[in-house]
Amino acid sequence: MMLADGTAQGHFGPMIRLPPPKPEILARRDAILADLRRLLPEDAVIGEAIRLRPYETDGLSAYRQMPLAVTLPRTTEEVAAVLRYCHAHGIRVVPRGAGTSLSGGALPLEDAVVIGLMRMNRILEVNYADRYAVVEAGVTNIGITKAVEGDGFFYAPDPSSQLACMIGGNVMMNSGGAHCLKYGVTANNLLGLTFVTIEGEVVRIGGQHLDAAGYDWLGLITGSEGQLGMVTEVTVRILRSPEGARAMLAAFSSVEVAGQAVDAIIGAGVIPVALEFMDKPCIHACEAFAHAGYPLDAEAMLIIEVEGSVAEQDMLLNRIKKICARFDPISLKLAESAEQSLAIWKGRKGAFGAVGRISPDYLCMDGTIPTGELPHVLKRISEMSAHYGLGVANVFHAGDGNLHPLIMFDANDAESFRKAEAFGADILKLCVEVGGCLTGEHGVGVEKRDLMVAQFTSSELALQRAVKSAFDPGWLLNPAKVFPLEGNEALAA
Amino acid sequence: MSAALDKVTAPDTEEGVAEAVRAALASREPLAVEGRGTKRAMLRPVQAARTLSTRALFGITLYRPTELVISARAGTPVAEIEAALAEKNQKLIAEPPDLRALFGVEEGATLGGVVGANLSGPRRITGGAMRDHVLGIRAVSGEGEVFRSGGRVLKNVTGLDLCKLLTGAHGTLGVLTEVTLKVQPAGEATGTLALRVAGLEEGIAALSAALGSPFGVSGAALLPEGHAPLGLDGPVALVRIEDFAESVTYRLGQLRAALSRFGEVSVLEGAPSRAAWRAVRDAVPLGAQPEEAVWRISVAPSRAPAVSAALREAFPARLLLDWGGGLIWVAGPATADSHAAVMKAAASAGGTFTLFRAPEALSAALPVLPEEPAALASIGQRVKAVLDPAGILNPGRMRAGA
Numbered sequence: 021m022m023l024a025d026g027t028a029q030g031h032f033g034p035m036i037r038l039p040p041p042k043p044e045i046l047a048r049r050d051a052i053l054a055d056l057r058r059l060l061p062e063d064a065v066i067g068e069a070i071r072l073r074p075y076e077t078d079g080l081s082a083y084r085q086m087p088l089a090v091t092l093p094r095t096t097e098e099v100a101a102v103l104r105y106c107h108a109h110g111i112r113v114v115p116r117g118a119g120t121s122l123s124g125g126a127l128p129l130e131d132a133v134v135i136g137l138m139r140m141n142r143i144l145e146v147n148y149a150d151r152y153a154v155v156e157a158g159v160t161n162i163g164i165t166k167a168v169e170g171d172g173f174f175y176a177p178d179p180s181s182q183l184a185c186m187i188g189g190n191v192m193m194n195s196g197g198a199h200c201l202k203y204g205v206t207a208n209n210l211l212g213l214t215f216v217t218i219e220g221e222v223v224r225i226g227g228q229h230l231d232a233a234g235y236d237w238l239g240l241i242t243g244s245e246g247q248l249g250m251v252t253e254v255t256v257r258i259l260r261s262p263e264g265a266r267a268m269l270a271a272f273s274s275v276e277v278a279g280q281a282v283d284a285i286i287g288a289g290v291i292p293v294a295l296e297f298m299d300k301p302c303i304h305a306c307e308a309f310a311h312a313g314y315p316l317d318a319e320a321m322l323i324i325e326v327e328g329s330v331a332e333q334d335m336l337l338n339r340i341k342k343i344c345a346r347f348d349p350i351s352l353k354l355a356e357s358a359e360q361s362l363a364i365w366k367g368r369k370g371a372f373g374a375v376g377r378i379s380p381d382y383l384c385m386d387g388t389i390p391t392g393e394l395p396h397v398l399k400r401i402s403e404m405s406a407h408y409g410l411g412v413a414n415v416f417h418a419g420d421g422n423l424h425p426l427i428m429f430d431a432n433d434a435e436s437f438r439k440a441e442a443f444g445a446d447i448l449k450l451c452v453e454v455g456g457c458l459t460g461e462h463g464v465g466v467e468k469r470d471l472m473v474a475q476f477t478s479s480e481l482a483l484q485r486a487v488k489s490a491f492d493p494g495w496l497l498n499p500a501k502v503f504p505l506e507g508n509e510a511l512a513a
Numbered sequence: 514m515s516a517a518l519d520k521v522t523a524p525d526t527e528e529g530v531a532e533a534v535r536a537a538l539a540s541r542e543p544l545a546v547e548g549r550g551t552k553r554a555m556l557r558p559v560q561a562a563r564t565l566s567t568r569a570l571f572g573i574t575l576y577r578p579t580e581l582v583i584s585a586r587a588g589t590p591v592a593e594i595e596a597a598l599a600e601k602n603q604k605l606i607a608e609p610p611d612l613r614a615l616f617g618v619e620e621g622a623t624l625g626g627v628v629g630a631n632l633s634g635p636r637r638i639t640g641g642a643m644r645d646h647v648l649g650i651r652a653v654s655g656e657g658e659v660f661r662s663g664g665r666v667l668k669n670v671t672g673l674d675l676c677k678l679l680t681g682a683h684g685t686l687g688v689l690t691e692v693t694l695k696v697q698p699a700g701e702a703t704g705t706l707a708l709r710v711a712g713l714e715e716g717i718a719a720l721s722a723a724l725g726s727p728f729g730v731s732g733a734a735l736l737p738e739g740h741a742p743l744g745l746d747g748p749v750a751l752v753r754i755e756d757f758a759e760s761v762t763y764r765l766g767q768l769r770a771a772l773s774r775f776g777e778v779s780v781l782e783g784a785p786s787r788a789a790w791r792a793v794r795d796a797v798p799l800g801a802q803p804e805e806a807v808w809r810i811s812v813a814p815s816r817a818p819a820v821s822a823a824l825r826e827a828f829p830a831r832l833l834l835d836w837g838g839g840l841i842w843v844a845g846p847a848t849a850d851s852h853a854a855v856m857k858a859a860a861s862a863g864g865t866f867t868l869f870r871a872p873e874a875l876s877a878a879l880p881v882l883p884e885e886p887a888a889l890a891s892i893g894q895r896v897k898a899v900l901d902p903a904g905i906l907n908p909g910r911m912r913a914g915a
């Protein structure tokens with residue numbers, strides 16, 4: 021739904037400004053649908069309101085907007101055909117994977133054609149000798165690992181949404197996961213892309229080799245949130261799975277002390293595969309939900325995972341245990357088995373769901389801070405929580421400083437949502453203020469678009485916009501995301 | 514190049530760099546951008562009357578070992594950064610080479626130079642390239658404006674990643690003034706298995722088996738002629754582990770059992786292991802002669818034996834294979850014919866090549882990098898026009914007329 025003033029309407033009121041739709045496109049809707057049906061197989065074009073509804077939002081469901089049409093191509097050529105057509109007619113497009121974006125990256129526009137890649141879901145090639153897999157963009161993240169795990173391999177980046185989210189979406193968001201401290205994020209695990217420009221030109225970037233000669237297009241496109249073109253195939257690196265992995269839990273009496281323990285572990289040269297931090301509200305929510313045996317008297321808790329043979333796991337866990345013991349832990353629990361590891365992880369993996377049970381709705385924030393700033397930042401967040409009268413639970417990839425405060429609110433109360441948004445914005449500005457950034461893995465999308473001015477100067481934003489313009493001069497690709505609308509002439513009416 | 518030496522500007526502040534670029538812009542005089550100019554012979558000769566050097570812009574500006582980040586001004590010698598890291602038992606993950614010997618120069622590289630050239634060593638195969646660890650940059654555009662991208666935290670997806678774009682752009686899109694890198698603990702111990710293999714096929718198969726094992730191999734190279742100074746007869750495959758001492762012992766043992774079917778195995782520990790990898794990193798076993806050309810070819814590892822065979826057939830090529838076979842260093846006669854053979858071999862294996870070092874007569878006359886598809890090339894020109902509209906930064910460095 022679009023209100024007269026150009027704001028999209030959510031289920032409880034207007035909230036995000038979208039660029040004014042192009043009236044001539046809206047007026048030609050039927051003709052555009054007919055053209056698209058000529059370009060694509062009949063079942064690949066959706067125009068009926070009831071079938072468009074599932075595409076009106078993504079993982080940031082507070083924002084909704086029905087698109088002009090949805091197309092579901094099955095091949096790179098079909099994607100190219102739709103883009104070529106939209107480019108020729110000045111029609112905006114919104115690429116879509118699984119629609120799990122937490123920043124509204126896949127939110128449609130009223131005058132845009134959504135290009136959903138969920139039907140491009142084939143694994144095209146697996147090569148163990150050279151350790152890569154070529155997959156279509158609509159293959160789910162877990163689908164890659166499933167295809168190779170029987171042979172002892174895996175695809176490393178593991179966002180919590182991995183059952184649903186697709187590799188094309190992962191590339192565009194440069195997604196991370198719980199294990200990226202050791203294995204890196206999506207950008208570090210790619211070899212090549214099939215990329216389709218807004219003009220509908222198909223180009224191969226990278227390949228099965230490591231070194232690009234020339235500009236690093238692969239690096240620039242990764243994390244570009246659908247601003248530069250579409251990705252239809254991805255060549256990912258696959259890795260041999262470790263011999264085994266085991267987790268431990270360490271709980272502390274204060275946030276400061278837990279932070280010091282993290283510093284001491286890394287300072288001792290130990291890089292665990294995962295190093296997750298939970299604060300007290302989060303521990304309580306997860307324990308109530310998962311009965312994982314978390315210590316309820318702790319102010320902060322770490323989940324630490326190591327890999328290797330059983331003897332290596334013992335060696336590393338004992339090193340870490342000794343380090344933690346210097347910080348008067350309330351409890352230290354080393355998993356003795358894979359089952360006990362799973363039990364330790366169970367609460368953390370269900371953290372979002374657990375918070376969902378104690379609060380009708382929550383906003384998941386995603387700033388990054390220098391890890392040394394953790395105590396200061398958590399203190400300020402708890403002050404903000406009191407100020408706004410909204411609860412917050414913090415989970416945190418402690419090794420890399422990526423903070424996920426979950427702000428609890430009530431979506432049926434417009435005032436509560438407005439406060440939650442303001443609270444979230446304050447947290448992200450704080451992240452920037454202490455030397456961090458607005459988003460560590462969820463992307464800017466529409467959600468953080470207007471906060472970009474807190475991190476970048478206007479000339480830096482102008483430069484980034486100009487780089488987008490070099491790929492997409494007409495600003496047809498996923499406009500209204502990433503960059504503030506203010507001062508953007510390309511999107512003015 | 515000698516003309517450029519006459520007029521070198523080496524500002525000691527970022528604002529000074531910006532001023533120098535603005536002055537060049539005003540007078541429409543192109544600039545050769547360099548750190549210490551150790552790689553002037555690299556790629557194509559720059560057509561510029563003036564040189565802008567960042568050598569006077571040096572110093573580590575931030576180092577937080579527990580946060581795994583270090584920032585330094587672009588002209589900081591890489592050796593100085595490595596020394597600071599070593600004090601805290603940490604390392605540069607991408608293991609950039611020290612190419613003084615290869616390029617016959619005295620001075621060591623600067624941070625801006627290794628980032629500008631995206632230079633990575635053996636650890637690139639599992640640890641990632643230089644560009645994977647550039648967390649943030651400060652730079653001056655061709656319009657003389659200072660801009661930043663990224664930051665000083667490990668995870669950051671805010672806005673377009675211009676760090677990746679400038680890393681490996683050889684100073685054609687901006688002058689780097691400061692770089693922040695992700696670093697890692699150095700690993701308590703290191704050890705290497707040396708396998709005497711029958712030939713390149715067998716050697717690559719052994720490296721693939723090692724890299725496909727669960728043992729976290731951090732280096733996988735193949736020396737067709739061995740390396741006499743270290744007593745290694747060729748062809749020899751090298752497999753490295755860097756980790757806690759217990760793990761190095763255990764993993765080398767497991768690998769030894771798994772790899773002995775490929776050839777006779779010996780173990781290098783500690784100093785000899787480090788010496789072997791320093792040699793591989795710096796392409797010493799290649800033994801490139803001053804008058805020869807040097808190329809780097811990047812392919813899927815299993816294509817390396819065929820590429821190597823094709824090159825050896827075309828000219829008296831000497832080879833050094835790293836990254837499990839994914840990187841082929843080639844030395845040979847600096848002729849258009851050998852260059853054509855390199856281009857053909859790389860293209861037929863679906864890979865890329867770089868004419869790394871060659872006499873100016875050759876590098877000025879030939880494409881030193883593969884052609885890009887037309888659609889990408891025109892995007893590239895538009896991106897160049899955004900960052901350097903007057904085309905004054907390193908004109909001709911990567912491609913003729915660009």
Ligand SMILES: Cc1cc2nc3c(=O)[nH]c(=O)nc-3n(C[C@H](O)[C@H](O)[C@H](O)COP(=O)(O)OP(=O)(O)OC[C@H]3O[C@@H](n4cnc5c(N)ncnc54)[C@H](O)[C@@H]3O)c2cc1C
Pocket residue numbers: 078079114115116117118119120121122124125126137157178179180181184185186187188189190191192193194195196197198245246247249250251252372461462463498501
């Ligand atoms: C419960 C939950 C947990 C999550 N956990 C994590 C986590 O741990 N780590 C993390 O990083 N993220 C996480 N996310 C966020 C989200 O899953 C990721 O951003 C994911 O990569 C999005 O993939 P998708 O297929 O759903 O893409 P979408 O949401 O459909 O799209 C994401 C963006 O990419 C663009 N896009 C998608 N496909 C293409 C394509 N083929 N070509 C061009 N542009 C395209 C879209 O326009 C949009 O801007 C989580 C989300 C949820 C709901």
Ligand SMILES: Cc1cc2nc3c(=O)[nH]c(=O)nc-3n(C[C@H](O)[C@H](O)[C@H](O)COP(=O)(O)OP(=O)(O)OC[C@H]3O[C@@H](n4cnc5c(N)ncnc54)[C@H](O)[C@@H]3O)c2cc1C
Pocket residue numbers: 545546547548549550551552553554555556567587588610611612613616618621622623624625626627628629630632682683684685687688689690867868869870907910
């Ligand atoms: C194709 C290729 C050829 C090479 N040829 C040589 C060679 O001939 N001699 C040699 O010693 N090493 C060479 N190297 C290795 C490597 O470049 C050097 O080891 C290292 O970069 C030297 O640092 P420097 O400070 O001397 O860099 P420089 O030689 O001064 O510069 C290296 C590259 O980075 C750019 N650059 C330097 N500083 C900046 C900056 N502040 N901002 C932006 N860009 C910058 C330069 O324009 C140049 O393209 C080559 C590498 C490659 C990839």
